[in-house]
Amino acid sequence: MKALLTGNEAVARGAYEFGVSVATAYPGTPSTEILENVAQYPEIRSQWSPNEKVAMEVAIGASVAGARALTAMKHVGVNVAADPLFTASYAGVNGGFLLVSADDPGMHSSQNEQDNRYYAKFAKIPMLEPADSQEAKDFVGLALEVSEQFDVPVMLRMTTRICHSKTLVELMDPQAREVKPYKKDARKYVMMPGNAKVKRVELEKRFAALREYSESTPLNAIEWQDREIGFITSGISYQYVKEAVPQASVLKIGFSWPIPDAKIREFAAGVKQLYVVEETEPYLEEHIQAMGIPVIGKSLFPIAGEMSVSIIRKALGLSVTGPSHPAEDTPVRPPVLCPGCPHRGVFYALNQLRLHVTGDIGCYTLGALPPLNAMDTTICMGASIPMALGFEKANPELAEKTVAVIGDSTFLHSGVTGLMDVVYNHGTSTVLILDNDITAMTGHQENPSTGKTIDRKPAPRVDIPALCAAVGVKRVFTVDPFDMAALRELIKQEVAVREPSVIIAKRPCALIIRHDGTIYRIDHDKCVGCKMCMRVGCPAISHANKKSTINAALCVGCGVCAQVCKFGAILKEEQ
Amino acid sequence: MKNMNMLLVGVGGQGTILASKIIAEVAMLEGHDVKMSEIHGMAQRGGSVVTQVRMGEKVYSPLIEEGEADFIVAFEMLEAWRWSHYLTSGGTMVVNEQKIEPMSVLTGQREYPAEILETLAERSAKMYTLDAPALAREVGNLRATNTVLLGALARHMDIPLSTWERAMHNTIPDRFLDLNLRAFAAGYER
Structure with a gap:
């Protein structure tokens, strides 16, 4: 039976069909729906973790204990989880272990455009790159096999267009789900120097074996056609190439680390002019050039933003249909804070008080836009609080003019460590926690303070005021952000106080409550x-x-x- | 057959994604290869949204290039304006006569373009407009605006009505099905 699935739905289906028992994630576009869909299968124990590092570590634990495990995150989430990833590569697996990285070329919903293919090379783990939803599902199974066969975590690298495009997928019955027995093996799983040094050498032997695998796997396949020009490509770029130049020969790289050198040499020798088409960084191109093979890549195709059929055809001097008339100068329609959003009053007050605002990642980043214009910085998850402390350390006079703004989910993700730093290092920062009782921007996921798990079953709640107090903040206040006068006075009062304070602006997201008709x-x-x-x-x-x-x-x-x-x-x- | 490209454009929250799902289901029932692409995330906060459906014997790219959309269904007039250059020559446009002003217009920094419908009609012989929210309200619920627009689209596509109905049966939960079938018919007959 065939179904039309997004890449994310297909990964979830793959987890179901190929025996995954434990799946973890922190939400982040374009990866979020992977775990939302995995959670539909009661056979799989699924969970939102407080952040990607924790999600990765729970999955590593599950793998070591014998289960097939999957963890999914957006590209920048892998930065957060990089520490366990690099050493899990040394320790290896028991049950198959799959990391799904969802990159966002074009930055539809992200703060940067990093190309996570380099993580596979850097962490010395194999990488698979699906080009549609069928492959996304199939590659989950293959990746888990490779993981168990070579004793290594494996990365499935997706991009926004793979994650969020629906294509046809053949559904199959699930294979038996089994958890292997766990056996204590300190030399394998305790990565202290003595053990890690042994593993370090084994890593290179494993790499050599994986290189052979990469040469022989049908995932790296040559499609011989016209030999005048040939394209080496992977992921979504394969689809664009096939449509842009249908008659050309193509080497499609589905298993993209280690890169299959011999197959590349064979392909390069068989075509007159060799191109490499890949989104963002010249990952394949640099490798091919280092092999001494002449190839045209980023000198012709753009490094920034998404690839497209028209971009490829224009770069090659081929005709494109082009717009039917010049595009109209149309007023832009960026996303805005919803009517009734509890963040609105906060940013209005911050704007009126002319404060510097170190911001964070969530719906409330929209407070940076006109007419509110009430945000000075946004770098990454959790950066708001430490950056406010940095403002103060650089110039003590800024302490009374600066506040950090962070949401409930982001505070629990990586804000609380910053707050500890404020207290510990004698900062006086004022922190506004915008607690809307949900992880809103990514589409309303539960988190440790909402009182529900991923399957909406009851869970203990983190008590945010008590947590702030436990960290050592003596001035913790809760205020209704719709009470504008009280909110404004409280902010004014607390920025003037020469000690750390936390103001929790508490009101549920306007989209999760029923409108009373007022x-x-x-x-x-x-x-x-x-x-x-x-x-x-x-x-x-x-x-x-x-x-x-x-x-x-x-x-x-x-x-x-x-x-x-x-x-x-x-x-x-x-x- | 040559691949058929359909662009559905609107504002976050208008129901473009469900409409695209129904079109994709129609394509499957007709035995076509099909790809559908959508961008979510920040889009659900009242921003511009676009979903793309491509169908045919074999579809590679999930994305439609400028000047290659055979059909554009615009759920809002300004979005019709924004995407109109994607229409292929001789292509069909179905436009909801609804105006949702973006923040730059609400605050008076920009003006909502005048005469969008007139200009688009001058450019394309196959341009059809309707007040879909009014029709949806007539059949019982404003939320069915998207299926009203689908009905209007179906009128200009060469696909049997029975296929559309089956596609809605397969994609819409039972308790909303009757409403949506009525909304579809209202759009079709318009």
């Missing part, structure tokens, strides 16, 4: 057209002919605009 409307007789209400950046409010108007279909009655209006023109309407 809305607001603007009395046009009282509206003087001052546009103060426009400064809260609510998509339900528009301004035309010197009057503001609330779209009743969008308003959810948060009342933030009414608190901003100085003329009492915004009125509550019970329905």
